[in-house]
Amino acid sequence: MKNNIHGIDHIGLTVPNLEEATDFFINALNAEIIYDTYQKTEPIRDSDFTKKRLGIPEDMAERAIRMIGLPNGPQIELFEFSGPDQHGPINPSDFGWQHVAFVVDDIDQAVEQVEKFGGKRNADPIDLGGVEAGEGNKFCYCKTPWGATIELISYPTPQPYLANSKRRKWSV
Incomplete structure (x- = not known):
């Protein structure tokens, strides 16, 4: 059987503020923005389907997603959520x-x-x-x-x- 696993594509990281986290990774670790999957200008994602597929609490919603890349290795996918149930x-x-x-x-x-x-x-x-x-x-x-x-x-x-x-x- 052929090996179907190639390695890590990206690591997901939830941050309190997408822009501030992006600035930190760009300035401190030489990252760059690859693309925005979901922008803050789009309607907030708070559907039951979003909550189920992500496994987030009922009172939370997806706010924004950005893929950033480092000079080598896997990418980091930054998530920002809204709602009271964050730790x-x-x-x-x-x-x-x-x-x-x-x-x-x-x-x-x-x-x-x-x-x-x-x-x-x-x-x-x-x-x-x-x-x-x-x-x-x-x-x-x-x-x-x-x-x-x-x-x-x-x-x-x-x-x-x-x-x-x-x-x-x-x-x-």
């Missing part, structure tokens, strides 16, 4: 998709960019260990301006896992 972003210890990691060349510069545009690091970048260790291989968890967790990761040195794995995680 803040999860913490990495909560159940669910907890963060998106971005591969960067210079982790210190990337952290500065994130902070310059409203994000905040949880702590300074630290060395990767174990099967990901290597000179200059580092990661740093940060928060977006609206509180979602992102990870910046850089591995300029080949990682030890490569000696025993047929597949690479990433190639820059």
Whole structure:
């Protein structure tokens, strides 16, 4: 049987304000707008069908959707909803998709960019260990301006896992 799975196309992310989130990703992580699937100028989507297919509460409605792209890898689909039944972003210890990691060349510069545009690091970048260790291989968890967790990761040195794995995680 032929493999029908090709990889990640996009990651969906709900944000409190589509324009502010777009600006953050453009300025902090070099993203660009690919297209708007659904714009705020269109009627709000609050039909039973929309609520059922998205699995959202009865008092919520879809407000806008935008696809943005990063220099490499999958896209990020930004969603904005309206209604009273929204909760803040999860913490990495909560159940669910907890963060998106971005591969960067210079982790210190990337952290500065994130902070310059409203994000905040949880702590300074630290060395990767174990099967990901290597000179200059580092990661740093940060928060977006609206509180979602992102990870910046850089591995300029080949990682030890490569000696025993047929597949690479990433190639820059």
